[in-house]
Structures are given as structure tokens and as C-alpha cells.
Amino acid sequence: MERKLFKGILSLAVVLAILMTFLTTGIFALSAKDGIESIINKAQNSSLEERDEFVYGLTQSELDVLRSEVKKFTKGQKNSLLQKLNRNDDFDVLMRNILLADEEIQLVLEDVIYKLENRVKSDLEKFAKEAVFLTSVEEKSRDVIRFIVNDLIKVNEDTYLEYVENVKNLFLGMSEDELKSAFLEFSDLEESQREGVPTIIMILNQEDFDVDLSGFQSIAHDMNKMIMNCEYDSLGTKMLLKMLEYFSNIGATSVVHDKDGDVYKVKLSLDIPSNIRNAIDRELRTTAILGKDIKTLDDLLIEIEELINKHDNTEIYNFKKLLKEEFKMVYRGNLPVPETGDPGSDPKDPLPSKDPSDENEDEGTTGDDKGDKNDDKSPNVTPKPEEVEESDDKLPGTVTFTDIENHWAEENIIGLAKLGIVTGYTDGSIKPNNNITRAEMAVIVVKAASLEPADEINLSFKDKDEIPNWAAGYIQTAVDNGIITGYEDNTFKPSKNLTREEMVVLIIKAFDIAVEEGLQPPKFKDTDEIGSWALNFVAKSVDLNIVSGYLDNTFKPKRNVTRAETFTVLYNILKTK
Numbered sequence: 022m023e024r025k026l027f028k029g030i031l032s033l034a035v036v037l038a039i040l041m042t043f044l045t046t047g048i049f050a051l052s053a054k055d056g057i058e059s060i061i062n063k064a065q066n067s068s069l070e071e072r073d074e075f076v077y078g079l080t081q082s083e084l085d086v087l088r089s090e091v092k093k094f095t096k097g098q099k100n101s102l103l104q105k106l107n108r109n110d111d112f113d114v115l116m117r118n119i120l121l122a123d124e125e126i127q128l129v130l131e132d133v134i135y136k137l138e139n140r141v142k143s144d145l146e147k148f149a150k151e152a153v154f155l156t157s158v159e160e161k162s163r164d165v166i167r168f169i170v171n172d173l174i175k176v177n178e179d180t181y182l183e184y185v186e187n188v189k190n191l192f193l194g195m196s197e198d199e200l201k202s203a204f205l206e207f208s209d210l211e212e213s214q215r216e217g218v219p220t221i222i223m224i225l226n227q228e229d230f231d232v233d234l235s236g237f238q239s240i241a242h243d244m245n246k247m248i249m250n251c252e253y254d255s256l257g258t259k260m261l262l263k264m265l266e267y268f269s270n271i272g273a274t275s276v277v278h279d280k281d282g283d284v285y286k287v288k289l290s291l292d293i294p295s296n297i298r299n300a301i302d303r304e305l306r307t308t309a310i311l312g313k314d315i316k317t318l319d320d321l322l323i324e325i326e327e328l329i330n331k332h333d334n335t336e337i338y339n340f341k342k343l344l345k346e347e348f349k350m351v352y353r354g355n356l357p358v359p360e361t362g363d364p365g366s367d368p369k370d371p372l373p374s375k376d377p378s379d380e381n382e383d384e385g386t387t388g389d390d391k392g393d394k395n396d397d398k399s400p401n402v403t404p405k406p407e408e409v410e411e412s413d414d415k416l417p418g419t420v421t422f423t424d425i426e427n428h429w430a431e432e433n434i435i436g437l438a439k440l441g442i443v444t445g446y447t448d449g450s451i452k453p454n455n456n457i458t459r460a461e462m463a464v465i466v467v468k469a470a471s472l473e474p475a476d477e478i479n480l481s482f483k484d485k486d487e488i489p490n491w492a493a494g495y496i497q498t499a500v501d502n503g504i505i506t507g508y509e510d511n512t513f514k515p516s517k518n519l520t521r522e523e524m525v526v527l528i529i530k531a532f533d534i535a536v537e538e539g540l541q542p543p544k545f546k547d548t549d550e551i552g553s554w555a556l557n558f559v560a561k562s563v564d565l566n567i568v569s570g571y572l573d574n575t576f577k578p579k580r581n582v583t584r585a586e587t588f589t590v591l592y593n594i595l596k597t598k
Contacts, residue, residue, distance in 0.1 A: 051075040053083035057090055057119065061102050064112055072112035076137070079115075080427040081130045087119050088128055094120075111137045118572065129429045131454075131585075132571055144195070148203035149222060150249075151194050154256055156226045158550060158579065164191055166226065173219050177208045193546050194575060217304055224267045224304075225260045232347055234258055235516060236339030238455075240332050247328060255581070261325065265344075265351050268318070272297060275353035276322070277344055284357045285334040287341070289322040334359035423449040430585035433592040440595070442468045443588060453585035460492040460515035462527060462587065463505055467495040469591045470531040474498055482513040489515065504530045522555040522578035524587055525562045532594055536561045545576040552578065567593060 051060055051067060051074075064072055091099070099120050106113040114137060122128050155165045168188055176184050181204035189197055207215065234241040234255055241258040248257030268276050272293035280286040291298075301318045329337060338359050344352035422438075422445050425431045430453055437443045438451075442465055445451045467474065474494030482488070488496060492515065499505040505527055507513045519527075529536060540560040542548050551559055555578065562568045567590055570576045 053079060053087060057087050057116070058098075058102060060087075061105055061116060065105060069110060072110060076111045076115050077134070079130065081429045081431075082427065084119070084128055084130050084133075088122070091120055122572070128572075131429045143206060144199045144203035145206035147195060147199060148192070148207075149218065150256075151192055152222050153225045153260060154194075155191065156222075157256075160550070161191055166223070169219050169222050173207070174215060176204050178205070181205060181208060193549065194573075213303065214306075217306075220304055225263050232259065232262065232343065233516065234343075235458075235518075236343065237332070237336040240329055240336050240340055243328050243332075244325075247324070262348065262351075264321075265325075266348050268301065269348075269350040271301065275351060277341070277352040277354070279341075279354035279357065280330070284355070285337060285359055286330045287326060287337060289326040291318065291322065421449075422451040425451060425453055428453055428585065430589050433589040434585065436592045437465075437469075437588050437595075440469075442591070451584070453583065453588070455584050456518045456581040457524075457584050457587050458515065459505070459513065459517050459519055459523075460489060460496065461584075462519050462524065463499045464492050464495040465587070465591065466504060466527055466531045467498050469595060470504075472498050472502065475501065480513070482507050482511060484512045484514065487515055488513060499527075499531075502531075518581045519587075520579050521568075521576065521582050521586075522551055522559060524582045524590065525568055526555050526558045528567070528590055528594065529558045529562060534561065534565070540564070543570075543576065545570050545574055547575045547577065550578055551576065 051063055051071060053060070053075075055063070060075070064075070067075075103117065103120060106116050115133060118128060118133055152165055152169055156162045168191070172184060172187075181201065185197060185200045185204060189200060192200060195203070207218065210218070241255060244261050245255060245257035248260050265276055268291055272291050274292055276289055276291045278288045278290065280288040293301075298318055302316075305318060305321060306316070329340065338356070341352055341354060341356055345354075345356055422434065425434055428434070434443065434451055434453060438445070443451065475497035476494065478493050478497050480488065480493070480497055480500065496505070496513070496515070500507075536557050538557065540557050542551075542556060543560050543563045545551075548556075559568070559576065559578070563570075
């Protein structure tokens with residue numbers, strides 16, 4: 022009897038132990054269906070991996086449901102949940118956004134994830150990346166560079182408040198408290214690291230630096246993710262290019278070569294004396310402030326080499342071609358063409374140019390450059406659109422694409438597709454996250470405005486031969502109607518990526534929306550980065566709820582606009598017509 026009782030107690034203990042293990046190790050997975058209060062409570066006993074799995078597995082529709090639930094909460098309920106969010110990991114940041122965002126603002130999952138992926142671990146890291154970015158902003162680059170070169174090294178515990186006051190109007194992407202924290206972190210660095218920070222920022226300096234990354238988008242996306250933690254932030258690729266250029270210059274030799282045994286791939290190596298290598302290694306250790314812990318030059322070169330070589334040969338060819346044309350010291354090789362293995366000629370474009378009157382074409386594929394300058398050094402011809410077989414089924418609601426399920430802009434994309442303004446690619450995709458070029462934008466904005474492509478083409482741009490056939494008629498119509506213009510050097514730059522401020526101006530003009538002079542500027546933290554030529558247009562579009570800012574109250578006027586963002590703005594306007 023005692024033995025049975027003992028076994029019974031032991032069995033109960035085992036069951037309770039297993040149950041407690043389930044509860045404390047998060048076996049009961051977090052699910053959006055449970056509601057936000059239950060999710061936050063369960064997450065207290067979940068591992069970091071489980072919390073991240075919830076964040077990056079969330080869909081836009083699930084986010085919308087959680088936001089609707091929060092709108093019914095009292096202030097006390099929200100505060101009670103907020104007190105439990107004290108880990109400051111991605112899960113907590115997401116939950117705070119859901120609980121605290123203005124009820125009138127729709128949280129766009131892609132924007133939230135973008136912000137999470139770009140979240141920096143220290144204010145000094147944020148300052149360094151912001152400084153590199155601002156060197157590309159024409160209105161601020163000289164002042165930023167002057168501060169980095171002449172004054173940053175003078176910042177210490179006694180002087181940091183003075184310098185915060187001096188630069189707070191330059192670094193509008195950071196709050197005053199973040200600048201104070203960044204400068205205090207800088208003050209605590211060892212002397213060699215303090216000296217290295219301005220050096221690294223100036224090595225990566227983006228002043229007068231504009232390159233076309235459209236020929237190797239997949240490689241660029243991986244480089245962006247490696248440096249910026251976000252595949253669509255092309256500053257990452259540009260920073261790596263500047264770093265490779267620096268290595269080649271300081272070593273007076275090339276760093277990128279054709280790989281032995283497979284000339285279509287790359288081999289990264291730098292044959293330099295040990296004293297120069299050691300100096301570079303010391304400077305690379307300073308890159309820890311950028312959130313990238315690089316131990317040695319060799320470690321970095323191996324990482325970049327492996328990143329590039331996992332991509333197809335055509336992309337690698339285009340990467341080498343850019344280096345050969347724009348960074349002559351960086352690459353030494355024969356530039357073999359993947360199709361034939363013969364050096365010296367470009368790969369053949371497998372997509373034939375099409376008649377612009379063809380109803381079944383899309384607007385083309387896109388690049389991944391920042392597109393915020395007007396001086397492209399060597400613009401590529403805009404990629405030609407892929408042929409799309411038109412379905413016989415014309416019933417409403419049957420438009421589908423393979424890459425928009427649960428995408429935040431899914432409804433808007435389908436809406437434009439039903440109107441015949443956008444179409445897909447032969448693989449069934451619409452590529453919503455690709456950037457959009459000037460040529461592509463001209464096509465869809467002319468269609469959206471119910472205008473027809475011109476039959477007679479008499480464009481006078483110096484680079485008119487680079488305008489693809491499928492876009493020429495639409496560009497002619499856009500020019501004739503004052504929707505789009507060329508640059509001061511009489512070029513059109515069809516393959517140049519469109520920025521957010523450029524998109525706003527084009528759309529406002531296309532729909533003939535009156536823009537008054539002297540409108541109240543929008544109250545974004547980076548309003549002063551909006552070009553004077555675009556400021557009234559942006560103000561008008563904000564007033565009409567055509568566009569909005571990001572969660573951090575920035576507009577990011579120089580940021581490339583994606584196809585999904587463009588489609589959404591156009592669809593929002595069309596719904597009001």
C-alpha cells in the first residue's frame with residue numbers, strides 16, 4: 022500500500038514537473054490569436070529565441086487585430102502591460118509600438134520590422150552611422166565633415182554639452198539626449214579608439230559618392246544586411262565599397278581579383294607589408310562602434326568574398342564591372358563574361374526590348390542605389406520588362422501575385438492591378454520591395470492619370486538613347502504634361518532610383534493637385550532635409566493624407582521609394598477620385 026502511494030505521489034510530481042517545464046520554457050508557443058495581454062504574460066517566461074520567433078513571424082493582418090484590441094484598452098490596462106516590457110529586446114519594442122502608437126496611425130509591419138532591424142545597440146553607433154549618412158546629404162555634408170575632422174576628437178566629459186549644442190541641428194535624426202549619451206560613450210573610449218572613430222567615419226564618407234547598384238541587387242542586399250542590418254539600406258553596400266577603395270589606396274594594390282580555378286568568382290586578398298596590415302587591423306577594431314565587430318583585415322576579406330561568391334555569375338560580373346569602371350584600383354582582372362568566358366563585352370540581355378504599346382508589359386526591374394544625387398557617373402540602361410502572359414480570366418478578384426501574401430501593401434497592389442495600371446512578371450511576382458526607377462515611375466503615373474503614351478517621340482535629353490522603348494512614349498507624355506523633367510545637365514537618367522520627395526512631386530503634378538506657395542512645412546524631425554523644390558509638394562501631400570512619415574517622426578526624403586510604397590500612394594489617390 023505504501024509502495025503504491027509512493028508511486029502515485031512520484032507520478033504526480035513528475036507530471037507537475039513536466040507541466041512546470043512547459044510553462045517556464047515557453048513550450049506553449051506565443052500566438053497572435055491569444056490576444057496581446059496573454060501574449061505579453063506568456064512572454065515573461067519565454068526565451069529570447071521564442072520571443073524573436075513571434076516578432077518575425079507576425080503578419081500584417083495579425084498586427085492589425087492586435088492594434089484593434091488595444092484601442093479598447095483603458096490607460097490603466099496599457100500601463101499595466103507596459104510595466105512588464107523591461108527587457109528592451111525586439112519583442113518589447115514591438116509591443117510598446119502596438120500599445121503606444123496613436124490610434125489614428127496605421128502601424129505598417131514592414132516599417133516596424135525595418136526599425137527593429139536597424140535598431141542600434143548604442144547611441145555612439147547611431148551617431149557614427151548618422152554621420153556617415155549625412156556626408157551624402159549635400160546641404161549638410163561640409164558641416165558634418167568639418168565637425169568630424171576638426172572637433173570630434175575634442176569631445177570629452179568636460180566639453181560634451183558644448184558640442185551637443187553645436188551639432189544638434191545637424192544631427193536631426195538623433196534626440197539631444199541621444200547625442201549626449203553618444204558623446205559620453207565617445208569620451209570613455211581609449212585614446213587610440215577615440216582617434217580611430219573620426220578616421221573610420223571619413224574612410225566611409227559618402228560625399229559626392231553615387232553609384233548604380235542595380236546590376237547586382239542580391240549581392241547589394243546581402244552587403245546591406247551585413248553592415249546596416251537591413252537589406253534595403255544601400256548605405257551598407259556603399260560603405261563596403263568605400264572600405265575596399267581605402268584598402269587598395271593605402272596598400273597601393275588591388276584587393277579584388279578573379280579567383281583561380283573559377284574566374285567568374287572573386288578572390289579578395291591584399292599583399293601589403295605587415296606594418297600596414299597591422300595599422301589597418303587597429304583601425305578595423307574601431308568599427309565595433311558601427312555594430313560590426315571585425316577582428317582583422319583577413320577576417321573581413323574572407324567574409325566579403327564568401328558573401329559575393331554565393332551569388333550567380335552574372336551578378337558577380339556586374340559587381341566586377343562596377344569596380345573596373347568606378348574603382349579602378351580595387352579590381353584587377355580580365356572581367357570574363359559568364360555566357361562565353363570571353364573578356365571585354367557585356368552579358369547579353371535575355372529580355373528583348375518591347376513595343377511600349379504592348380498591354381502586357383510591366384514597368385521593369387529596379388536598382389538599389391540611394392538615388393539622392395543628380396550626378397550619376399555612368400547610368401545603366403533601365404532593365405527591360407519581362408513578358409507577362411495575360412490571363413483569360415478577367416473577373417474581379419482574380420488578380421494574384423506570388424510574393425504579396427500578407428504583405429502590408431497587398432490590397433493596394435491588387436487594386437492597381439485590377440485597374441490595369443501595374444502587371445506582374447513571368448514568374449508570377451510583382452517585386453513589391455524593389456526600388457522604383459524614374460522610367461518605371463513615368464510609366465505607371467501616366468497610366469494612373471488616365472493619359473496615353475505618345476506615338477511621336479521627340480525627347481531631347483542627352484541620354485535619350487538610354488531610355489528603353491517600353492518607357493519612351495510614357496516619358497514623352499509625362500514631359501509634355503509637365504509631370505516630370507530632366508536634370509540641369511539635360512539628362513533624364515531613366516535608371517536612377519526615385520526618392521520619396523521626387524515621388525511626391527511627380528504624383529501631385531500628375532493628378533493636377535493645386536499646391537499653394539508658403540504652406541506650413543510638415544513637422545518631421547528631418548524636414549530641413551527636404552529639398553526646397555519639393556517642400557510645398559510634401560506639405561500638401563501630408564495635408565491631404567497622401568503620404569505620412571515613419572514611426573520615429575522622420576520623412577526620409579532622400580530614401581529610395583519602393584514599388585509597394587509607390588503603388589500605395591497612387592491607389593490612395595485613385596480611391597478618392
